[in-house]
Amino acid sequence: MTESPTGLSHSPGGHALQADAAPKERDNTALAVLGSSIGRNLGLVVALAVLCTVGAITAGERFTDIDNAMTILRLAATIGVVSIGMTFVITGGGIDLSVGAILALSSVWCTTLATQQLAQDTHWIVMVGTALAVGAGCGLVNGVLISYGGVVPFIATLAMLASARGLAEVISNRKTQIVNVPGFEEFFDGKVLGLPMQVWLFVLVAAAGWVLLNRTTFGRRTLAVGGNPEAARLAGINVKRHTVMLYMLVGLCCGAAALMLVARTTTGSSTHGQLYELDAIAAVVIGGTLLSGGRGTIVGTVLGVLIFTTLTNVFTLNNQSVSEQALLKGAIIVAAVLLQQRFASRRNTS
Numbered sequence: 001m002t003e004s005p006t007g008l009s010h011s012p013g014g015h016a017l018q019a020d021a022a023p024k025e026r027d028n029t030a031l032a033v034l035g036s037s038i039g040r041n042l043g044l045v046v047a048l049a050v051l052c053t054v055g056a057i058t059a060g061e062r063f064t065d066i067d068n069a070m071t072i073l074r075l076a077a078t079i080g081v082v083s084i085g086m087t088f089v090i091t092g093g094g095i096d097l098s099v100g101a102i103l104a105l106s107s108v109w110c111t112t113l114a115t116q117q118l119a120q121d122t123h124w125i126v127m128v129g130t131a132l133a134v135g136a137g138c139g140l141v142n143g144v145l146i147s148y149g150g151v152v153p154f155i156a157t158l159a160m161l162a163s164a165r166g167l168a169e170v171i172s173n174r175k176t177q178i179v180n181v182p183g184f185e186e187f188f189d190g191k192v193l194g195l196p197m198q199v200w201l202f203v204l205v206a207a208a209g210w211v212l213l214n215r216t217t218f219g220r221r222t223l224a225v226g227g228n229p230e231a232a233r234l235a236g237i238n239v240k241r242h243t244v245m246l247y248m249l250v251g252l253c254c255g256a257a258a259l260m261l262v263a264r265t266t267t268g269s270s271t272h273g274q275l276y277e278l279d280a281i282a283a284v285v286i287g288g289t290l291l292s293g294g295r296g297t298i299v300g301t302v303l304g305v306l307i308f309t310t311l312t313n314v315f316t317l318n319n320q321s322v323s324e325q326a327l328l329k330g331a332i333i334v335a336a337v338l339l340q341q342r343f344a345s346r347r348n349t350s
Helices: 014-035 037-059 066-091 099-109 113-121 125-147 153-172 184-188 197-214 217-227 229-234 239-265 276-286 298-317 322-349
Strands: none
Touching: 037 298, 066 099, 066 197, 066 217, 066 239, 066 276, 066 298, 099 125, 099 153, 099 239, 099 276, 113 125, 125 153, 125 239, 184 197, 184 239, 197 217, 197 239, 197 298, 217 229, 217 239, 229 239, 276 298, 276 322, 298 322
């Protein structure tokens, strides 16, 4: 050690140590930015822009046409509402494989002859109440089995997937039920300010979901339950009751999505919602919600939905098979989870 003219101690290798530390600090700063919600969302926006560019190049005017844009938004709205509910469940440390089947059962139950007759005699709001009640009821069953029955979420929702789809087939006798209720289709498939009503409903659900997750006690409890259920219990949170509420919430979202799908197709069918669970989980995970729970993002989920819906549209316009789409979606899910784990491990070691 030497003493500088100012009287301060100085190490001859001090500048070298500072030079070595500088790149590490820059790496940590870059990692912090990329791992932040702003960094993740910016990356998703860039990915969506690249995907749109690819679609414009490969499909030309068929992709850039305004009618195609409206089609993408309508499709995104339906799966998007389901994905908002899935965000809460995954953030809370769970998983729901039955969302597509619940949507199908809700669509069938709200379009039976008896329900439509009652709606014609009174008001089409009867169909809305029926779909939401069926969705919430299925979510309640899932939540009770998981919280109070001790059944793991994967098994409980897998059983609901089979049961709800089977019940939908029994009720509809495997036939497509045509909707003929004045006012129902006009409302859900109409337009406001040039945008389909279904898109506005998606925006409303996403905004409500953002407020619920980020600005309410319910949202803070969801994050706590997903992060550490035992610590949440010791903090006074009724973990079992909260878990039931999370599954009822995703059930309500499935019921709402069923209404949107019924209005768009003018049918109720046991085949509705096929593979919606894959699309919803993919959108949620790629959006930045941790699959292990404890962190969720509604904005990321919305961007994830738009990415996957646009991807499907580009594949369809380029005559790519459904199998290829599913393969790519599966690969994207794996890549997103691996990136989450990589960022988490680097933050823990930095």
